[in-house]
Amino acid sequence: MMTTNGTAMPGEHAPRIQQLDFIRGIAVLGIFLMNIVALGLPAAVIDNPVAMDPVSSADLWVWGLSQVFAEQKFIAMFGMLFGAGILLFAERAEARQLPPRALHFRRMGWLALFGLLHAWLLWYGDILFPYAVAGCLAWLWRAKPVASLIRWGVALYLIPALLLYLVHLSLPQMDPADLADLAAFWSPEAEQLAAEIAALQGGLAERIAYRHEFILSLQTSGMVFGTLWLVLGYMLLGMALFKLGVLSLQVPRTTYYKLLGWLLPGLALSAYGVYYQVEAEFSVLVSFAGPLWNYLGSLMTALGYIGILGLVALRMANAAWVQRVKAVGRMAFSAYIMQTLIGVILFQYIGLFGLLQRSHLILIVMLVWAVQLVFLPLYLQHYRQGPLEWVWRRLTYAGTRRVDTSV
Template sequence: MAVPLSPTSAQDRIQSLDLLRGIAVLGILLMNIQSFSMPGAAYLNPTAYGNLEGVNHWVWVLSHLFADQKFMTLFSILFGAGILLVSERAKRKSQSPLGFHFSRNFWLLIIGLVHAYLIWYGDILVIYALCSFLVVWLRNKPPRTLLAIGLIVLCIPTLINLFFSASLQFMPPDVLEELRLDWHPSEEMLLAELAEVRGSLAGLLAHNAHAAWEMHTFVFFVLFLWRVSGLMLIGMALYGWGILTASRSASFYKKGMLLGFSIGFPITVYGMFQNFQAGWQMEYSMFTGSAYNYWGSLGLSYGYLCAVMLWSKSTASAEIKSRFAAVGQMALTNYVAQSIIGGIIFYGVGLGLFGQADRLTQLGITLGIWALQFSWSKPWLNSFRFGPLEWTWRSLTYRKLQAMKKS
């Protein structure tokens, strides 16, 4: 007999997943703050805009080394694990895993579209929802198969980049010039973007819509479809092996940290060196030069993952772990809240500081937002069952208003 599905209770949550999710949602702000505060080209090409000397240079180097793509990788892995976790819960209650999965992620897609087109174009929720509709069909494959397919899928953006790199010599001059301007916009283009974002609400929404549409079409098909889907499949494999639930031995996680860091750090550092040597020219850095961090981030993310699982297994710093876990339990609310706070600080409808904060200032703002979210998440969950957006998502998914306050 089917048992009605209901949200996971606090006592049934897996702390290691919430802990890792909390660290990931805070860590991802180190990179997203650049998109909130600077013209879009500066995210991929640090020489496209702003001061890259002295302390600002080292802020960029350290954020690229430790954060760029690493926390997005962890988020994607966790999302893949979540697909299996939710599927298992549905089967235990004799419900349709597929039906619940599609309902759950349809509403995530709607939340993501609102976020992307009305708040911040760099939203990842739309990408996750779309990819989840595809990878769910492989949920019953054994972990070894999921890992193999995931790694193969991850290779596709690298192959696409190699194809584009080899094709540059055959491209018409006007197409090459357009690529160069995408990579390093002219002064006129930068001023136009600054005016749009600092200007009226209508101009900001038009800018957001254009950038979000590009993310959901061209960028999705050449990058995100493959990277996010591949990482989700790897997340399913890691969950299936018990790696994400802190079920393996301390020795296993220590070896995993050593393996991940010894692979990830050298590749990422070498890639940075090569890009600076090439002067961050489009012909190299947009294609071949981007591959080092793409692959190096896998090793570093696995090292982070093992470190967090090792910490989760320990009995030390229980209060700090509970606060990080609370941030993770409210990951959707905290993720969108970061965009709202960024909009208030940088957009013309707020303080209008877009393009005026150097990388050191961005780091200071990031630390301030971390302090807010680290402070508010646990007290909120002491009184309420869900974060505000988690409550909205669950109420839509279960087609019933969920009880919000704890009894």
């Protein structure tokens, strides 16, 4: 039975918003385009494609196209979907006469724990912990009007951009010893790369010993001076889009064409960032300015992608490939960890870390995409949700008067 506003009666399974699953599925698949580089190559190579020899023209093209079309774009989409999910979770908890605030913070607490385990035991590039921390803060804006959410979202999103610009301006005046340390990370010596490759091909203890300071910095200073603000900004903008009905196809078709208008300016800014770094021959002096251009263009591009996906959904909602992507989005948590596990097995346990180039990694991405698009829909024919989604929901609702895992 449904109420007059379309929500499920307490104790019943609430209907899913299919468009959220569709966008989330595209985001999770797209995120793997960038994550596989961090999973399979030394840290310096993530931002500096010429940090490790050999580098072919194909590798540079893959880097450049990934920067323009993928880097930060799918994380932005996922962050906006996460913000929308906070509002949807609260609405459904209230419809079931459950305490939304308590459940939300319990939900974020468990996600933070999952993120810590993911970062320390599997892979340092975890996004779950930052999302959990930002998700707790995002609750403060839950009841804000759309205009306020947009203003705050854009302002928070621009904080890391301002910090990147200030660091860029400071590089020529930096103490020579500090600049030398930055250059050593930006373009490490062969011995340093070999040590990283050996450590990451070793056992769990060796990997943690080598990465522990890096992981700790990402989860502390890295969040305070960057990640937290951009993720929170994405979430607030996602809340605004959800309240407007953009993410649930409740707006006119023209709205998606307007969003599509952000695509070319966003791509142009990212493309200029690529050109800027290539022209500077990937000098350490542009190590912050190049990514800044891409950062500024990423939100615009993500909005353009959401516009495209809205138009696709309006035209071909029942297409077979769309249904497969929705299945990935419905199992986003499990799909994300599955990608990490595949990467850990290939690069750390089989020993391929540091041995492949970007052009090779793209082939692995396509194979993993194919596996997830084939097998995740088959899994959902037998189960209502992914295994990690099930565990997360059971933990969230444990101890409440009604455990309903459909949210």
